[in-house]
Amino acid sequence: MPGEAMHQKGADGARRAKLWLDATTRVSSSWTNEDAVHAARLEFKWPHGEEQPYSFDVGGILSGGEFHGHFFVAECKNYASDSDQGMHFDDWVAKCYLTRRDHYRLADHFMWITWHPFRVKAWNTLCTPESVKKGLLLERNRLRVFGTPDESEAESLIDSSLAEDVAGRMWMFVLSEKQERLVITPENRALVFTELMKRGEL
Amino acid sequence: MDEFSVVISDLTDQDPSRNVSSIKNAVIARLEASDQGVRIESTEFFNHTYAPDLVLHWQGDGQSRQVYLRTSDNPDYIREDISAIAGKNPIIMPLVPLRDSAGSGELETASASASTLVATPSSINEFAEVRTDSAVSGLLSHAVLQGGRGLLSEERVRSVSSAVDAGFAAAQLSEPEETRQAVVAAERLLDPARAGVLTRLLHAVWLGSGAPASAFPGATGITADLDPVSLKLLLDITVSDDPEFWRRIASGITLEKLCELEISADSESLQHLIAASVDRLRAKSLRVSGIKNPELSSLALRWFVSAGLLGFESRNYVTHFSPGPVSSMGTVDRPNPIPPHLSLLIHRASSAGINLDEITIESDDGRRIDYRPPSGTEIWRDNVLDQLASVLGQKRSAAVSAVVPLPGGARHLTCDLESLTASGRTAAKFHLSELIQFAIPLLRDLSRVESGQLIEAIGGLED
Numbered sequence: 058m059p060g061e062a063m064h065q066k067g068a069d070g071a072r073r074a075k076l077w078l079d080a081t082t083r084v085s086s087s088w089t090n091e092d093a094v095h096a097a098r099l100e101f102k103w104p105h106g107e108e109q110p111y112s113f114d115v116g117g118i119l120s121g122g123e124f125h126g127h128f129f130v131a132e133c134k135n136y137a138s139d140s141d142q143g144m145h146f147d148d149w150v151a152k153c154y155l156t157r158r159d160h161y162r163l164a165d166h167f168m169w170i171t172w173h174p175f176r177v178k179a180w181n182t183l184c185t186p187e188s189v190k191k192g193l194l195l196e197r198n199r200l201r202v203f204g205t206p207d208e209s210e211a212e213s214l215i216d217s218s219l220a221e222d223v224a225g226r227m228w229m230f231v232l233s234e235k236q237e238r239l240v241i242t243p244e245n246r247a248l249v250f251t252e253l254m255k256r257g258e259l
Numbered sequence: 260m261d262e263f264s265v266v267i268s269d270l271t272d273q274d275p276s277r278n279v280s281s282i283k284n285a286v287i288a289r290l291e292a293s294d295q296g297v298r299i300e301s302t303e304f305f306n307h308t309y310a311p312d313l314v315l316h317w318q319g320d321g322q323s324r325q326v327y328l329r330t331s332d333n334p335d336y337i338r339e340d341i342s343a344i345a346g347k348n349p350i351i352m353p354l355v356p357l358r359d360s361a362g363s364g365e366l367e368t369a370s371a372s373a374s375t376l377v378a379t380p381s382s383i384n385e386f387a388e389v390r391t392d393s394a395v396s397g398l399l400s401h402a403v404l405q406g407g408r409g410l411l412s413e414e415r416v417r418s419v420s421s422a423v424d425a426g427f428a429a430a431q432l433s434e435p436e437e438t439r440q441a442v443v444a445a446e447r448l449l450d451p452a453r454a455g456v457l458t459r460l461l462h463a464v465w466l467g468s469g470a471p472a473s474a475f476p477g478a479t480g481i482t483a484d485l486d487p488v489s490l491k492l493l494l495d496i497t498v499s500d501d502p503e504f505w506r507r508i509a510s511g512i513t514l515e516k517l518c519e520l521e522i523s524a525d526s527e528s529l530q531h532l533i534a535a536s537v538d539r540l541r542a543k544s545l546r547v548s549g550i551k552n553p554e555l556s557s558l559a560l561r562w563f564v565s566a567g568l569l570g571f572e573s574r575n576y577v578t579h580f581s582p583g584p585v586s587s588m589g590t591v592d593r594p595n596p597i598p599p600h601l602s603l604l605i606h607r608a609s610s611a612g613i614n615l616d617e618i619t620i621e622s623d624d625g626r627r628i629d630y631r632p633p634s635g636t637e638i639w640r641d642n643v644l645d646q647l648a649s650v651l652g653q654k655r656s657a658a659v660s661a662v663v664p665l666p667g668g669a670r671h672l673t674c675d676l677e678s679l680t681a682s683g684r685t686a687a688k689f690h691l692s693e694l695i696q697f698a699i700p701l702l703r704d705l706s707r708v709e710s711g712q713l714i715e716a717i718g719g720l721e722d
Binding site for chain 1 (some may be wrong): 267273274275276278279282302303304305306307310314331332333336343345346347353354356358454485586631677
């Protein structure tokens with residue numbers, strides 16, 4: 058797939074993830090990394106190595122119940138196969154760790170939204186502190202996160218309680234085109250928002 | 260880079276909620292600048308696919324419209340949003356100009372047919388920028404916020420504003436081509452209801468110019484009558500100071516219709532309209548009250564419409580005219596005057612040349628006499644009245660009411676000097692000019708300047 062088409066597919070994935078999140082009625086604000094206006098930061102920098110930028114695809118504010126007013130960021134993989142998702146996932150946990158460490162106010166929840174599962178045999182261990190540590194200790198991430206090629210030095214620099222905290226904030230979603238359509242109907246959604254507006258809660 | 264671009268390029272706050280508030284406040288400021296009548300409610304949502312960011316409300320007509328802000332500049336996404344929130348006739352507001360793409364034409368079609376307005380804050384703000392002292396620019400931006408549709412660029416704001424301005428000027432001169440272009444521009448940009456308001460206004464101005472209704476270019480099915488909304492708009496803006504123009508407009512208006520509106524004494528158009536129709540508009544009753552307005556120049560007499568009544572204020576008193584009976588003026592400040600001594604009433608009648616054919620006089624001890632002079636007697640030359648007054652007791656002999664025979668003989672106007680009101684029999688109606696000429700001078704003492712004001716208000720005395 059040529060770069061432009063790849064980029065468009067990524068943008069479409071972010072857009073579709075935003076639409077689905079909004080359709081849950083549990084999101085009050087959302088934006089994508091493709092937007093022309095950035096109401097909130099979705100782009101950060103690796104602290105070491107070449108200090109390259111990294112970013113999340115979607116961000117926003119949750120609404121209602123236990124998540125009311127919480128900030129979230131999401132990584133979207135508009136993939137038709139497992140492809141190289143595992144590799145990206147390992148980088149993503151490192152990004153989550155850094156974002157929570159350095160910009161904790163911006164990310165109460167980290168969401169991985171994909172259209173195809175990966176590492177199915179290890180699925181139930183993806184959102185664990187071990188999984189976060191594993192990502193952090195990959196060679197490329199040791200350099201970018203801790204500035205050292207040495208594994209044991211990097212390991213000593215990991216804040217275990219932070220890794221545990223981050224793992225507890227990770228969400229895994231596998232969407233499908235049909236699931237995107239199986240959401241509250243526009244008519245019923247209109248009822249919800251009309252009622253909220255009547256009650257002055259919108 | 261305008262102020263709005265500065266706001267959105269300067270979102271450095273670590274708290275996204277505060278950035279969202281900055282954006283919303285900047286948008287609200289722009290909307291308020293383009294329409295002073297709008298009240299804006301902000302929701303807890305932002306850039307949400309299905310929930311609005313802002314709800315616009317208008318006082319009076321109970322209208323509201325939802326605004327969906329958009330951080331994306333992709334026209335294809337905006338088009339998807341139109342179908343997602345179809346049926347709400349919303350405003351979708353990209354915060355920055357949309358990317359040029361093949362989708363722009365489709366977006367224009369899709370938004371126009373879904374009665375959705377797609378406009379950036381800067382393009383809405385352009386209405387405030389192009390506003391001159393032209394009659395209709397405020398009206399147009401109000402109509403666009405309420406019922407605009409299609410894709411609105413800053414350039415389109417400028418072109419439609421100038422087409423509508425030119426159309427109003429052209430309609431006053433009966434020039435069909437530019438009038439037609441204004442009708443067409445309004446119909447393309449506005450939903451049928453708002454386009455109808457503008458077209459009826461143009462039509463009224465067209466008729467006011469003296470041109471025949473059948474020659475009006477554009478929309479068919481427009482009636483000559485102005486509905487209350489259009490009439491209000493016409494009176495809120497300054498179209499013309501030509502008495503003939505206002506006389507033609509007035510030909511389709513009744514006091515009942517006028518009194519459905521609220522129009523402040525600041526409206527110059529209302530002053531022109533009444534001046535052109537004091538001998539046409541008819542009221543059932545009138546009340547003079549003592550509310551002073553020292554702010555007014557001693558020569559000013561200003562008409563207003565409020566709480567179902569037409570009125571004028573001047574420096575020392577206010578007068579209300581009602582299309583209904585005296586009881587319909589219940590809300591008006593109720594004076595509690597002591598009725599004048601009989602001789603004072605006679606003096607008032609004599610100074611104003613008003614004859615009376617019945618007077619009710621009250622004695623010191625509350626006894627009343629209805630006195631009718633022999634027909635043809637001028638009341639101020641009637642010696643019997645003087646004698647009556649002295650018999651009743653010099654201290655008071657108050658005149659509590661008087662009946663004025665109006666020219667033509669068949670109608671009588673009763674002036675009640677206890678309540679400072681004037682009215683006739685149940686169904687009787689009087690031209691404003693009659694009430695001004697025959698009632699007010701009996702109901703209160705007028706200075707020479709005040710008498711002159713009234714004569715001027717009814718266009719001078721004919722004889």
